């Protein structure tokens with residue numbers, strides 16, 4: 178079976194969960210090979226092998242971290258030319274999409290972004306028009322490069338050979354035009370990142386004030402979830418803008434999405450409607466979010482949410 182390259186999303190050699198999801202997906206499409214680029218890349222080899230990577234292409238060239246994404250696209254394009262894989266899977270985050278697009282231009286192949294599934298025939302499913310329509314697309318020219326959203330596949334361990342192959346990269350002047358001048362480590366609490374969390378609890382205008390997010394956070398913590406917010410809540414300054422879910426915020430696709438005091442405007446839905454299970458808590462039984470919800474709770478969130486958190490606590494023992 179032809180190789181399917183998976184671009185590894187990692188920090189200093191520690192792969193993020195989406196990498197394991199993509200390797201699991203790649204196993205259904207061909208022989209998975211991981212591509213690990215940048216500082217600490219070789220440290221990822223054993224970890225990606227545990228999810229089926231037969232080969233691990235490693236490149237730790239300094240340029241990969243010293244400059245913005247262009248050198249990564251150059252190495253990926255070089256590998257596509259050398260290996261002639263059946264497809265390339267890339268995490269559908271901001272950096273992944275830019276690397277994928279640049280690599281597609283360099284290789285002359287087609288690209289599909291924001292897929293939530295890929296069949297063995299390389300037909301990708303994508304939600305479009307703010308998630309209101311699902312389309313099936315297939316790349317018609319060259320090696321397909323497909324960016325896949327986090328949480329589209331459940332990661333399943335399966336040992337692969339994990340044979341490491343060092344890649345020697347050559348960069349052109351155009352690959353090194355945008356230099357990284359500083360890096361600031363994002364201050365994070367103990368919660369998972371919104372983009373790849375398996376469970377997301379979001380609050381909206383219904384929480385009433387910044388303090389209202391307290392019960393949303395407590396519910397999230399009882400489930401090990403990330404916290405999201407509607408734009409009404411972030412615009413009001415109740416929660417940080419980077420936690421906004423929706424058309425002009427982040428797109429999430431968790432196993433479970435709990436919308437607390439959110440009406441379900443089309444722009445909010447655009448960022449969460451591919452979630453596997455949606456629970457809505459709203460005091461208005463006519464709120465549009467209920468059209469989308471798998472489970473709806475009609476009631477005052479200040480009564481319902483603490484009860485829900487308490488019940489979860491009891492069941493966890």
Ligand SMILES: Cc1cc2nc3c(=O)[nH]c(=O)nc-3n(C[C@H](O)[C@H](O)[C@H](O)COP(=O)(O)OP(=O)(O)OC[C@H]3O[C@@H](n4cnc5c(N)ncnc54)[C@H](O)[C@@H]3O)c2cc1C
Pocket residue numbers: 380381382383384406407408409410421422423424425426427437438439440441442443444445448458459460461464476477478479
């Ligand atoms: C170009 C554009 C882009 C946009 N992008 C985004 C985006 O990315 N993300 C986004 O979210 N929005 C976005 N919006 C805004 C969007 O249209 C809505 O205005 C917004 O999503 C509404 O947020 P909300 O549901 O929190 O507030 P509301 O629509 O005001 O809904 C609040 C809900 O809380 C319920 N509620 C109130 N009190 C309680 C209570 N005590 N208990 C239970 N329920 C209660 C109410 O019944 C109501 O349904 C965008 C708009 C535009 C024009």
